[in-house]
Amino acid sequence: MTGWTTHTGRAVSLPIDGIDTDQIIPARFMSQPRSKGYGHFLLHDLRDDSDFPLNNPAAKGASILVSGRNFGSGSSREAAVYALVDAGFRAVIAPSFGDIFSSNAVNNGLAPVQLAEEEVNALHRALSNRAMSVSLDIQKGRLTLGEIEFGFHLDPVWTQKLVEGWDDIDLTRAWASKIAAFRSADRAGRDWAWPKRQAKDTAH
Amino acid sequence: MTTRQTLLDKLWSSHEITRRADGVSLLWVDRHLVHEGSHHAFAKLAERGLSVAEPSLTLAVADHYVPVRDRASGGASAQIRDMISRLTRNADAHGIELLGLDDPRQGIVHVVGPELGLTLPGLLINCGDSHTSTHGAFGALAFGIGATEVAHVLATQTIWQKKPPVMRLTFTGRLGPGVSAKDLALNWIAKLGADGARGHALEYTGSLIDGLSMDARMTLCNLSIEGGARFGMIAPDATTLNYIRGRAYAPQGCALDRAEEAWAKLHSDADAGFAREVTIDASEIVPIVTWGTRPDQAAPVTAAVPDDAPEALEYMGLRAGQPIAGTPVDQVFIGSCTNARIEDLRAAAAVLAGRRAQVPGLVAPGSMEVKRQAEQEGLDLIFIAAGLDWVSAGCSMCVGMNGDLVAPGKRCASTTNRNFRGRQGPGARTHLMSPAMVAAAAITGKITDVRPMLAGREVA
Numbered sequence: 001m002t003g004w005t006t007h008t009g010r011a012v013s014l015p016i017d018g019i020d021t022d023q024i025i026p027a028r029f030m031s032q033p034r035s036k037g038y039g040h041f042l043l044h045d046l047r048d049d050s051d052f053p054l055n056n057p058a059a060k061g062a063s064i065l066v067s068g069r070n071f072g073s074g075s076s077r078e079a080a081v082y083a084l085v086d087a088g089f090r091a092v093i094a095p096s097f098g099d100i101f102s103s104n105a106v107n108n109g110l111a112p113v114q115l116a117e118e119e120v121n122a123l124h125r126a127l128s129n130r131a132m133s134v135s136l137d138i139q140k141g142r143l144t145l146g147e148i149e150f151g152f153h154l155d156p157v158w159t160q161k162l163v164e165g166w167d168d169i170d171l172t173r174a175w176a177s178k179i180a181a182f183r184s185a186d187r188a189g190r191d192w193a194w195p196k197r198q199a200k201d202t203a204h
Numbered sequence: 205m206t207t208r209q210t211l212l213d214k215l216w217s218s219h220e221i222t223r224r225a226d227g228v229s230l231l232w233v234d235r236h237l238v239h240e241g242s243h244h245a246f247a248k249l250a251e252r253g254l255s256v257a258e259p260s261l262t263l264a265v266a267d268h269y270v271p272v273r274d275r276a277s278g279g280a281s282a283q284i285r286d287m288i289s290r291l292t293r294n295a296d297a298h299g300i301e302l303l304g305l306d307d308p309r310q311g312i313v314h315v316v317g318p319e320l321g322l323t324l325p326g327l328l329i330n331c332g333d334s335h336t337s338t339h340g341a342f343g344a345l346a347f348g349i350g351a352t353e354v355a356h357v358l359a360t361q362t363i364w365q366k367k368p369p370v371m372r373l374t375f376t377g378r379l380g381p382g383v384s385a386k387d388l389a390l391n392w393i394a395k396l397g398a399d400g401a402r403g404h405a406l407e408y409t410g411s412l413i414d415g416l417s418m419d420a421r422m423t424l425c426n427l428s429i430e431g432g433a434r435f436g437m438i439a440p441d442a443t444t445l446n447y448i449r450g451r452a453y454a455p456q457g458c459a460l461d462r463a464e465e466a467w468a469k470l471h472s473d474a475d476a477g478f479a480r481e482v483t484i485d486a487s488e489i490v491p492i493v494t495w496g497t498r499p500d501q502a503a504p505v506t507a508a509v510p511d512d513a514p515e516a517l518e519y520m521g522l523r524a525g526q527p528i529a530g531t532p533v534d535q536v537f538i539g540s541c542t543n544a545r546i547e548d549l550r551a552a553a554a555v556l557a558g559r560r561a562q563v564p565g566l567v568a569p570g571s572m573e574v575k576r577q578a579e580q581e582g583l584d585l586i587f588i589a590a591g592l593d594w595v596s597a598g599c600s601m602c603v604g605m606n607g608d609l610v611a612p613g614k615r616c617a618s619t620t621n622r623n624f625r626g627r628q629g630p631g632a633r634t635h636l637m638s639p640a641m642v643a644a645a646a647i648t649g650k651i652t653d654v655r656p657m658l659a660g661r662e663v664a
């Protein structure tokens with residue numbers, strides 16, 4: 001994955017609270033291999049409505065989604081993030097996020113940018129019925145849209161992962177020897193926590 | 205020694221390998237449960253040429269996509285069959301034990317883990333499914349993770365996690381007849397909101413919790429996530445130990461003695477501090493039903509539909525002010541990791557016995573073990589005589605991945621955990637409620653207060 005620090009792209013406003021992961025990607029699409037791309041599943045069942053903001057021609061090519069409270073609440077399905085990423089999104093801006101969604105997002109180069117509710121509402125007003133360009137600097141924690149400029153805080157490790165394009169496995173490599181030491185101490189001290197594997201029942 | 209530790213403190217410190225400057229801990233994972241949906245994670249490992257670090261701490265279970273009827277076909281569509289065989293291939297390739305379609309121990313991963321004695325107090329349990337919080341009922345640190353994290357656990361047997369503050373939820377009083385753990389859960393979620401416990405670990409305590417069975421505790425912990433908490437926990441006690449002893453993978457002999465010694469310490473110290481405290485007197489709680497498209501949009505069955513969520517009401521085809529009871533339903537579903545354990549089936553059967561359902565419905569036990577037990581008790585005959593379909597174990601209509609869907613616009617009384625738009629199928633209207641309440645809805649064909657229907661009946 002390639003990392004990023006700054007991004008300028010078209011933002012689209014989806015002023016709905018509680019867009020959960022079942023809406024972001026309905027479960028019936030999740031058996032598809034990722035290689036085919038998940039972008040066209042994004043918010044699939046909401047898109048039947050021609051007034052839906054993402055169907056607006058001005059939203060074409062948008063890479064920043066501004067939404068409502070509790071974005072991405074619900075299931076742990078990372079496919080919700082795949083749908084956003086494959087549709088070209090680099091950041092979602094909302095007053096709050098489902099927390100599994102946020103960590104999934106960061107592992108896939110999608111920034112979950114949390115702003116105060118009034119700030120998000122200001123963005124919705126600025127973006128109502130038109131798509132405008134928004135600039136993000138995740139290292140500085142700065143968002144600009146025309147005259148509007150907001151600061152935000154991103155967890156420093158999330159920032160590092162987004163900037164380096166790392167996921168957790170890359171980060172954890174540095175701790176291999178500590179993990180090995182913990183494992184052997186644990187086997188000795190908590191033997192009950194290690195399941196006895198039964199001999200495989202040959203009857204079935 | 206430090207005193208004044210919470211249960212979470214104790215669980216956390218026994219798994220913490222290191223903590224970064226930003227406060228995020230690297231934790232050891234004792235059990236990792238994978239299912240068909242974990243294929244993205246296995247693909248990620250393959251992409252990087254990595255192997256599974258601890259196959260013996262990993263269990264693969266086919267549940268999300270499995271057919272619950274006609275197992276011999278292997279699934280309704282080629283795509284579904286492919287999902288199941290992909291899990292089999294990945295489990296085989298990495299030496300992971302698999303409970304596949306034809307395994308007598310197969311079932312929903314959160315039902316099977318406890319049943320096999322793989323779920324124990326004091327363990328850290330991960331699964332790529334948000335309802336992993338179910339296992340917290342044993343005093344385990346259990347939480348759902350995303351596919352990248354699943355790949356991480358597969359590759360390293362560890363997980364990065366920030367320790368959350370703890371919210372203690374104390375339940376006092378007693379549950380009235382016909383009121384269950386599901387009603388308790390929907391009650392607190394409705395009270396505090398779908399993000400009411402956001403960012404917190406939840407510890408359930410109180411005299412009422414002490415008296416709950418493990419099945420009921422699992423229902424409660426299962427739903428923690430619907431109130432925004434990532435963990436739900438109950439300190440282990442005699443009820444927990446009785447449940448665990450003698451299970452296939454549970455420790456035995458001296459190992460069990462050592463385990464029980466360790467488990468006896470797994471409770472919040474008397475003077476431990478909590479970030480938030482909420483107390484609920486359960487005596488007032490009546491059976492609860494969701495009317496909207498989020499689990500917190502729930503109200504007593506005796507109430508009217510509120511008027512604060514017009515979009516949800518439009519989707520649900522309800523009018524503000526109309527009584528919730530009396531709303532006609534098209535079908536019912538009894539199943540899922542929330543409410544398909546043996547006690548749930550007994551509660552539904554107690555209502556259905558000797559009665560006929562007015563609407564079609566599906567009863568999908570949580571595991572094949574639950575299915576056998578139910579059949580031993582004759583519950584299957586009650587469901588069948590009532591006109592409901594008695595099928596095999598799997599997630600089924602909880603999420604519809606196996607093709608068991610609620611048709612657009614149809615209304616389903618369901619024992620599941622999510623009434624999100626489209627969860628049970630595009631346009632499906634889901635009302636969450638307890639197994640007894642679903643049984644009542646089946647018999648009357650509408651949302652109904654189950655309590656009068658229990659008169660003169662033996663209630664499990």
Ligand code: SF4
Nearest residue numbers: 335540541599602603
């Ligand atoms: S029964 Fe439903 S909630 Fe439980 S694991 Fe299956 S899909 Fe998830």
